[in-house]
Amino acid sequence: MANVGPVIDVPAVVRGKALAVGAGQWLDDLPELIAAVSRDWAIRVGRPYPDPTEAYVAMAVLSDGTPAVLKLTVPRSGNHVAHEAAVLRLTAGDGCVRLLREDVSRGALLLERLGQPLSSLGLPFDARQEVLCGTASRVWRPAPGCGLPTGADKARWLADFITRTWEDLDRPCSERAVTYALDCAAARLAAFDEERALLVHGDVHQWNTLRAGKGFKLVDPDGLLAEAEYDLGVLMREDPDELMTGDPRDRARWLGRRCGLDATSIWEWGTVERVSTGLLCTQVGLQPVGRAMLTAAEYVADYA
Numbered sequence: 001m002a003n004v005g006p007v008i009d010v011p012a013v014v015r016g017k018a019l020a021v022g023a024g025q026w027l028d029d030l031p032e033l034i035a036a037v038s039r040d041w042a043i044r045v046g047r048p049y050p051d052p053t054e055a056y057v058a059m060a061v062l063s064d065g066t067p068a069v070l071k072l073t074v075p076r077s078g079n080h081v082a083h084e085a086a087v088l089r090l091t092a093g094d095g096c097v098r099l100l101r102e103d104v105s106r107g108a109l110l111l112e113r114l115g116q117p118l119s120s121l122g123l124p125f126d127a128r129q130e131v132l133c134g135t136a137s138r139v140w141r142p143a144p145g146c147g148l149p150t151g152a153d154k155a156r157w158l159a160d161f162i163t164r165t166w167e168d169l170d171r172p173c174s175e176r177a178v179t180y181a182l183d184c185a186a187a188r189l190a191a192f193d194e195e196r197a198l199l200v201h202g203d204v205h206q207w208n209t210l211r212a213g214k215g216f217k218l219v220d221p222d223g224l225l226a227e228a229e230y231d232l233g234v235l236m237r238e239d240p241d242e243l244m245t246g247d248p249r250d251r252a253r254w255l256g257r258r259c260g261l262d263a264t265s266i267w268e269w270g271t272v273e274r275v276s277t278g279l280l281c282t283q284v285g286l287q288p289v290g291r292a293m294l295t296a297a298e299y300v301a302d303y304a
Contacts (some may be wrong), residue, residue: 007058009047014056044060055071056072070108071111086231098111133235135216135218136218137228150224151226155186156185162272162275166281173294188269233268275293
């Protein structure tokens with residue numbers, strides 16, 4: 001089938017991410033990559049989505065007219081695309097977007113096209129939390145031997161990332177906030193229990209949660225074998241302004257009650273995720289999000 005060439009308009013945050021990880025050549029080669037994948041998979045690629053942070057994501061159409069989405073991930077160290085594909089195969093469309101095609105060597109995934117993100121629906125905070133908890137819990141399932149990183153691996157990686165990036169960015173938040181986050185990472189590392197570990201999404205938030213019929217599905221899984229509290233820790237990281245309107249531990253307590261999980265574990269993962277993501281956003285120029293998360297990290301450290 002004839003291919004309609006896409007408009008190569010890379011979002012500024014994706015461009016910044018690529019440059020930050022030394023993937024400038026990937027940006028230069030992106031038009032050829034899109035053309036090659038389009039030809040190999042017999043798809044038409046249309047306009048890109050404006051808001052991804054770590055991939056070029058564009059509308060696509062299959063040869064039979066089925067709408068889809070093409071995702072080309074910024075190359076970096078690790079097996080991120082392979083892990084994402086593994087999660088999508090394991091969930092098979094239940095809780096996560098359905099995977100249609102994959103080419104891990106080229107960082108390419110072809111996905112079912114979903115509807116609007118939760119972030120665009122104007123729901124109040126409490127209603128969003130209900131949707132996020134319900135959608136995340138559909139992903140949680142035993143998956144022994146699937147080859148994904150563990151919660152212990154993630155705790156080590158996050159601690160190393162925080163330490164290095166805080167120094168590289170000339171310490172954009174206090175040492176007190178960083179030390180507390182590292183203490184929480186150490187606590188989650190020590191608590192890792194392989195027998196309790198489940199498949200978790202790893203990045204549950206309102207921009208990764210899209211309409212799917214009458215419900216929702218998650219996109220962009222990081223993929224871990226970890227305690228389910230990890231996903232709720234990401235919800236502790238999000239909505240930093242709301243977190244600072246009172247006792248921030250109240251959110252962890254509510255999430256724990258809602259999902260029958262441990263509030264302390266949720267709190268600790270949230271502390272680590274808040275600092276690491278605030279530093280990452282600062283690194284790639286995603287502001288004011290980065291500043292808001294680091295400001296919340298300072299506030300949270302007062303409750304240590």
